[in-house]
Amino acid sequence: MFQRISIAFLLAAACIDFAFADAPSVTAVLSNSEATVGETVELQIKVAGPGDARPPEEISIDGLEIHSTGTSRQFEIHNFSTSSSVTYNYTILPLRAGRFTIPPQTVRAGGKILRTPELALNVADAPGRPPPTTTRPGRGTQSAQSQSTNAGDLVFAELIVPKKTAYVGEIVPVQIRMGFDARVHPRLTEPPDITGQGFTAQKLQQSSQNLETINGRPFEVVTFKTAIAAARAGKFEIGPVKAKAQVVVPRKRNAPRSRSPFDLFDLDDPFSDPFFSNPFAQFGERRDIQISSDPVPLEVKPLPPNAPPSFSGAIGSFTMATDAKPKSVQVGDPITVTTTISGRGNFDRVNAPLLEDDRGWHKYPPSSKFKQDDEVGISGTKTFEMVVSPNENKQSLPLLAFSYFDPAKEQYVTLHSEQTAITVQGGAPQPAVAGQPPSSSPATAARGRPPAPNSIKPQDILYQLTEPSRTVASFEPLYTRRGFWAAQSIPLAALLVFAGWKIRRARLDDREARRIGALQHEAAELMHKLRRDDASPREYYAEASRVVRLKAALASGNRGIDPNVVDAETAAETFKLDTDSRDRLRRLFEQNDEWQYSGTHNGPGRISPENRRDVLELIENLK
Amino acid sequence: MKRSTRWIELSELDENRAAQPPKFGHRARRSRSTWPSFVAAMLAVVASTSVFAQSDTQFTKANQEFAQGHFKEAIAGYEALVRAGQWNANLFYDLGNAYFRTRDFGRAILNYERAIALDQHHPEATANLQIARDESRALELQPTRLERYLQFASINQYGIAAAIAFWVGIFGIVGLIFARRQSAALILLSILCLLVCAMAVWAIHTLDNGSRGRALAIVTGNDVQARLATADTANSVLALPPGSEIKILSTRGDWMYAALPNDLRGWIQTKNAEQVRL
Numbered sequence: 001m002f003q004r005i006s007i008a009f010l011l012a013a014a015c016i017d018f019a020f021a022d023a024p025s026v027t028a029v030l031s032n033s034e035a036t037v038g039e040t041v042e043l044q045i046k047v048a049g050p051g052d053a054r055p056p057e058e059i060s061i062d063g064l065e066i067h068s069t070g071t072s073r074q075f076e077i078h079n080f081s082t083s084s085s086v087t088y089n090y091t092i093l094p095l096r097a098g099r100f101t102i103p104p105q106t107v108r109a110g111g112k113i114l115r116t117p118e119l120a121l122n123v124a125d126a127p128g129r130p131p132p133t134t135t136r137p138g139r140g141t142q143s144a145q146s147q148s149t150n151a152g153d154l155v156f157a158e159l160i161v162p163k164k165t166a167y168v169g170e171i172v173p174v175q176i177r178m179g180f181d182a183r184v185h186p187r188l189t190e191p192p193d194i195t196g197q198g199f200t201a202q203k204l205q206q207s208s209q210n211l212e213t214i215n216g217r218p219f220e221v222v223t224f225k226t227a228i229a230a231a232r233a234g235k236f237e238i239g240p241v242k243a244k245a246q247v248v249v250p251r252k253r254n255a256p257r258s259r260s261p262f263d264l265f266d267l268d269d270p271f272s273d274p275f276f277s278n279p280f281a282q283f284g285e286r287r288d289i290q291i292s293s294d295p296v297p298l299e300v301k302p303l304p305p306n307a308p309p310s311f312s313g314a315i316g317s318f319t320m321a322t323d324a325k326p327k328s329v330q331v332g333d334p335i336t337v338t339t340t341i342s343g344r345g346n347f348d349r350v351n352a353p354l355l356e357d358d359r360g361w362h363k364y365p366p367s368s369k370f371k372q373d374d375e376v377g378i379s380g381t382k383t384f385e386m387v388v389s390p391n392e393n394k395q396s397l398p399l400l401a402f403s404y405f406d407p408a409k410e411q412y413v414t415l416h417s418e419q420t421a422i423t424v425q426g427g428a429p430q431p432a433v434a435g436q437p438p439s440s441s442p443a444t445a446a447r448g449r450p451p452a453p454n455s456i457k458p459q460d461i462l463y464q465l466t467e468p469s470r471t472v473a474s475f476e477p478l479y480t481r482r483g484f485w486a487a488q489s490i491p492l493a494a495l496l497v498f499a500g501w502k503i504r505r506a507r508l509d510d511r512e513a514r515r516i517g518a519l520q521h522e523a524a525e526l527m528h529k530l531r532r533d534d535a536s537p538r539e540y541y542a543e544a545s546r547v548v549r550l551k552a553a554l555a556s557g558n559r560g561i562d563p564n565v566v567d568a569e570t571a572a573e574t575f576k577l578d579t580d581s582r583d584r585l586r587r588l589f590e591q592n593d594e595w596q597y598s599g600t601h602n603g604p605g606r607i608s609p610e611n612r613r614d615v616l617e618l619i620e621n622l623k
Numbered sequence: 624m625k626r627s628t629r630w631i632e633l634s635e636l637d638e639n640r641a642a643q644p645p646k647f648g649h650r651a652r653r654s655r656s657t658w659p660s661f662v663a664a665m666l667a668v669v670a671s672t673s674v675f676a677q678s679d680t681q682f683t684k685a686n687q688e689f690a691q692g693h694f695k696e697a698i699a700g701y702e703a704l705v706r707a708g709q710w711n712a713n714l715f716y717d718l719g720n721a722y723f724r725t726r727d728f729g730r731a732i733l734n735y736e737r738a739i740a741l742d743q744h745h746p747e748a749t750a751n752l753q754i755a756r757d758e759s760r761a762l763e764l765q766p767t768r769l770e771r772y773l774q775f776a777s778i779n780q781y782g783i784a785a786a787i788a789f790w791v792g793i794f795g796i797v798g799l800i801f802a803r804r805q806s807a808a809l810i811l812l813s814i815l816c817l818l819v820c821a822m823a824v825w826a827i828h829t830l831d832n833g834s835r836g837r838a839l840a841i842v843t844g845n846d847v848q849a850r851l852a853t854a855d856t857a858n859s860v861l862a863l864p865p866g867s868e869i870k871i872l873s874t875r876g877d878w879m880y881a882a883l884p885n886d887l888r889g890w891i892q893t894k895n896a897e898q899v900r901l
Contacts, residue, residue, distance in 0.1 A: 365862040367885075464717050466683070468679045487786075488786065498797060502798075503801070505801075
């Protein structure tokens with residue numbers, strides 16, 4: 001019930017709001033007020049407000065072809081406020097250059113007559129652009145068209161070679177432009193490749209990717225840069241550039257469809273398909289296409305003869321700067337000469353400059369590093385570091401020469417370093433006679449640090465050692481020799497002996513401990529029996545004398561006396577007894593002997609408590 | 624009584640042995656088998672003495688050739704001794720001097736290096752090596768800082784130290800196992816010795832595989848170029864004057880891949896370099 005009331009309330013509010021809506025209005029806009037011949041511009045006339053609207057009649061302007069491309073309606077509700085509008089779409093195709101005025105158009109809306117504002121369109125000639133047909137998108141896509149009629153209009157490739165003629169080895173920068181209709185979601189599966197023979201191409205570098213409008217259609221244009229160098233003279237064709245890509249194109253439909261605003265001339269624009277206006281209406285189809293450009297002719301001329309000696313194949317335009325450190329050295333000391341060659345050309349053929357006169361100098365192989373200033377390495381700076389050392393006294397560094405061929409001037413150019421003054425100490429004075437070459441022989445040149453100038457002598461090796469050696473040495477490290485490992489058997493044997501001795505000693509100690517334990521256990525048992533008064537005199541004295549023997553054996557310590565061979569004297573000696581105790585101990589052993597050997601005793605048949613106490617006291621005091 | 628009887632038997636046996644050669648019995652067999660060994664040992668001693676005497680003669684002759692300025696003949700004499708395996712530091716030093724006199728600085732440096740490899744403290748070889756390097760402008764491999772520190776002892780000295788430390792450590796551990804009381808000093812000593820052993824082994828490995836290790840080789844050819852690939856037409860990495868040091872990393876056919884001075888690497892033909900350690 002509450003829901004019904006709410007809906008009714010909302011509808012009522014909408015009707016009230018609609019009834020009191022603003023009066024109808026009209027606007028007209030051009031998608032672009034500047035255009036070139038053949039470039040389409042869109043005109044939109046929007047009528048906002050309630051009531052029916054009638055579109056303007058046919059718009060006819062000399063020099064412009066204007067076609068209606070459809071009508072769209074919008075109805076919006078914002079915070080219980082409703083609004084509706086109708087948009088009439090037209091496509092304007094300029095047929096010639098000039099300034100055109102689109103006069104006010106009459107529109108009927110809500111029973112009122114409305115007029116659009118006057119619009120101006122400036123049309124210019126197409127400067128350097130392809131004709132207004134689909135030349136560019138379709139150009140160079142023959143193979144793509146063969147695969148997909150629709151996809152052929154969606155991509156193009158362009159090879160731009162700025163020169164028509166070049167010299168052998170000259171680096172020519174090359175640009176590759178690949179355009180994809182922005183709606184096809186392109187994906188390059190194979191990067192562009194410049195086909196052809198007779199030239200080498202450097203690695204392609206992607207330099208930019210931007211959106212361009214071509215023939216009124218947005219294209220994603222990817223630009224690659226590289227450089228080529230002809231390997232031999234002759235006439236070549238550079239290209240075509242070939243690449244592969246995947247694009248999304250609408251599926252083919254059998255039913256007729258409405259024309260796209262871009263499809264003015266019934267060119268079967270694939271984007272007239274509803275897929276592109278409503279991607280969710282149906283799915284597109286991903287297709288592989290091959291893209292190729294037109295080849296570009298290039299004439300390659302050979303280098304002129306009579307190249308200078310320092311020419312290493314460098315072609316371009318270069319400058320050279322030289323520096324040396326240190327400038328004050330001793331004879332034989334190294335001087336690092338840094339040469340920087342900057343400019344534009346084939347830096348891979350730019351080698352280190354040559355010393356014009358290397359007499360009296362020792363030169364080491366130079367090192368080089370290149371820092372490029374662009375993406376393909378045509379321009380940059382190559383730095384060479386060459387170490388030279390004077391073999392004799394010198395006042396200046398030798399001149400460096402670097403030659404290249406300048407294709408603009410069409411002649412060889414040789415650059416020379418400036419004269420660099422240095423101070424060399426410790427060497428013989430340079431020969432004053434011009435033309436007489438100083439000795440460059442290392443054997444005669446002074447080395448190291450001579451004590452004083454003008455007295456340089458070549459350093460000679462030390463004497464022969466004539467004493468023969470009695471031992472034969474080996475290059476093998478000690479650890480690889482058999483003798484070394486055989487020698488390890490000595491400490492190993494010692495270790496085994498040591499371990500065996502330790503084990504034996506431990507066993508012996510263990511046996512002794514067990515023997516002592518057994519004796520102590522037996523003595524304790526016997527003492528326990530002696531304290532009881534149920535034993536016969538024979539047993540009592542036997543056990544008492546046995547305890548004495550055990551105690552004597554235990555007290556003997558390291559001597560290890562056998563308890564069976566202990567007699568009264570031995571026990572007395574072991575315990576160092578006094579005379580009285582010695583007599584008592586002797587009497588104990590005698591009584592035991594009597595009981596053991598005679599089977600009787602001179603005294604009573606039972607042992608008196610006094611005797612027991614006396615014997616126990618004697619035994620317990622044996623320590 | 625039994626003991627005296629036994630004594631009589633033995634004394635009789637000894638008298639019999641003195642009177643006539645023994646024919647039977649254990650001692651007789653041992654004596655028979657010892658004789659050939661003894662003879663063989665004596666022959667070996669005689670042969671080795673003969674070889675030494677012969678090599679001494681050859682060495683003296685080569686020295687005389689050198690003194691007379693016949694350096695090529697001297698080189699031939701020294702090389703013959705090298706081929707015979709009579710290696711010692713002085714021989715390689717003298718051979719290096721002979722090559723130096725013929726201005727073959729690459730081989731001169733190679734032999735000085737060999738003399739130093741056999742005797743790390745060979746002052747004459749060290750001095751002449753420096754002169755030869757100055758003459759040929761040879762490039763040297765730069766040892767790492769670690770190698771420089773470890774070079775205060777030779778690989779053999781590290782080997783001996785490792786063996787001693789190992790056995791002391793092992794004896795300590797065995798002593799600890801059988802000891803009634805665990806001595807802290809003995810535990811520390813054992814750990815210390817095993818640590819010393821491990822460090823010595825590590826030092827051996829570092830030095831043996833370092834810039835002056837077993838892979839050290841000397842460029843003996845002239846106009847040698849280290850190249851990027853195993854072809855004469857490949858780009859050059861570095862020009863190596865004779866006597867330059869390289870470290871052989873691997874060998875492929877007639878080419879070897881080597882670490883070069885200035886932290887470079889390149890391919891060199893095997894005929895252009897010789898390993899220091901024979």
